[in-house]
Amino acid sequence: MTEQTALRDQVLENEWHPVCAAAELLDKPLSVTILGERVAVYRTRKGVHAVRDLCVHRGAMLSKGWVENDRLVCPYHGWQYDESGRCVCIPAQGKDDRIPARAKAEKYHCQEKYGIVWVCIGEPRAELPSFEEFENPEYRPIVCGPYYVNAAGTRVIENFTDFAHLMYVHGGLLGHPDYSELPDFEVFKEEERVYTGDVPIFQPVAHSGSEHKEGTVYVYMKEVFRPLAARLSKRDRETGQTLWIMLTVLPVNEKECIVYMPVSRNYGFDVPDSQFKAFQDTVFEQDKWIIETQKPELLPLDLQAELNHKADLLSVAYRRWIAKMGVRIGTA
Numbered sequence: 001m002t003e004q005t006a007l008r009d010q011v012l013e014n015e016w017h018p019v020c021a022a023a024e025l026l027d028k029p030l031s032v033t034i035l036g037e038r039v040a041v042y043r044t045r046k047g048v049h050a051v052r053d054l055c056v057h058r059g060a061m062l063s064k065g066w067v068e069n070d071r072l073v074c075p076y077h078g079w080q081y082d083e084s085g086r087c088v089c090i091p092a093q094g095k096d097d098r099i100p101a102r103a104k105a106e107k108y109h110c111q112e113k114y115g116i117v118w119v120c121i122g123e124p125r126a127e128l129p130s131f132e133e134f135e136n137p138e139y140r141p142i143v144c145g146p147y148y149v150n151a152a153g154t155r156v157i158e159n160f161t162d163f164a165h166l167m168y169v170h171g172g173l174l175g176h177p178d179y180s181e182l183p184d185f186e187v188f189k190e191e192e193r194v195y196t197g198d199v200p201i202f203q204p205v206a207h208s209g210s211e212h213k214e215g216t217v218y219v220y221m222k223e224v225f226r227p228l229a230a231r232l233s234k235r236d237r238e239t240g241q242t243l244w245i246m247l248t249v250l251p252v253n254e255k256e257c258i259v260y261m262p263v264s265r266n267y268g269f270d271v272p273d274s275q276f277k278a279f280q281d282t283v284f285e286q287d288k289w290i291i292e293t294q295k296p297e298l299l300p301l302d303l304q305a306e307l308n309h310k311a312d313l314l315s316v317a318y319r320r321w322i323a324k325m326g327v328r329i330g331t332a
C-alpha cells in the first residue's frame with residue numbers, strides 16, 4: 001500500500017465508521033485505514049479498542065503486535081499499552097524506572113454493534129444510527145461484506161439511494177427492463193435524515209426464502225441517516241415478509257472505500273444464511289462494477305454538474321443534505 005496522509009474532514013472525522021466484522025476481530029489486532037489514518041483495532045476481555053496505529057517510541061505499527069493480559073504489545077521493543085492507551089511497561093528499563101508521561105498510544109472511540117466494530121477518530125457527533133431490526137428477535141441478522149470499492153464512499157451511498165438502476169444493473173434479479181417505469185414517490189427531509197415513502201417495484205424472481213415462486217411486487221423504503229450510512233426495507237405486502245439492509249461505508253481515502261452491510265429478515269429462517277449472503281455478494285458485485293466506472297469520482301454537490309431526473313429525488317436530497325452538513329471528502 002502506498003503511504004497515505006490523514007485527510008481532514010470536520011464532518012467525517014467525527015462520524016462512526018465500520019472497520020471490520022466483529023467476528024473477524026479475535027485475539028489478533030487488525031490494521032484499518034480511516035480517512036487516510038492508520039488505526040489498530042484489538043479486543044481484550046473488556047471489549048474492543050482502537051488506537052492510532054503508530055507506536056510513539058519508533059513509529060512501528062501496533063497492529064503488528066499482539067494482546068497479552070489485556071495490553072497491546074508493540075512488536076518492536078515490547079512496550080505494553082493498557083486500555084486507556086498508557087504505556088505501562090518498557091521491557092528495556094528496570095521495573096522501578098519511571099515511564100515517561102508521553103509514552104501513550106492515541107486512543108480512539110470504539111464500539112461493537114450490529115455485528116460490526118465501529119471507530120470514530122474524532123469526537124462522535126451522533127450515536128450510531130438505529131437499526132432495531134438487527135436486534136429484534138423476530139428477525140434473523142447476518143453481516144455481509146466487506147466489499148472493497150475503488151470509488152468515493154459518497155458515490156456508493158448515492159447508488160444505494162437509487163431506484164432506477166434496479167432494472168438495469170440488477171436486471172433479471174431485482175428488476176426487469178420491461179418494468180422500468182417508476183411510480184411517483186415522496187422524499188422527506190429532516191435535520192438528521194432523508195428518506196422516501198413507499199416505492200413499489202416489480203421483481204422478476206422472488207427472493208430467497210419467499211413463499212412466492214414467481215415475480216412479485218416488493219415495496220421499498222430507503223433512508224440515509226448518516227453521511228455514509230443508509231438503509232432500506234423491502235417488503236412483500238401480501239405476506240409482510242421484510243428484508244432490511246443497512247449499508248455503511250468506511251472511507252479509506254477520498255477514492256477508496258469498504259462497505260459493510262448488516263442485513264436482517266423476518267422470514268426464510270430455514271434458508272441457510274450463506275445463501276442470503278451469496279445473493280447480497282452478487283448484487284453488490286453488480287453495483288461495484290458500475291460505481292467504479294463513474295466520473296467524476298467525487299460526488300458533485302453542484303446540482304448543475306450532472307443531470308437530475310425526478311427518479312433521482314432521494315439522491316438530490318442526499319447531495320443537498322451532505323452539502324449543508326459540510327462533508328468534503330468524496331465530494332466536489
Ligand code: FES
Pocket residue numbers: 055056057058059060074075076077078079
Ligand atoms: S517502536 Fe514500539 S516499542 Fe519501540
Ligand SMILES: [Fe+2]
Pocket residue numbers: 159160165166169170283287
Ligand atoms: Fe444496486
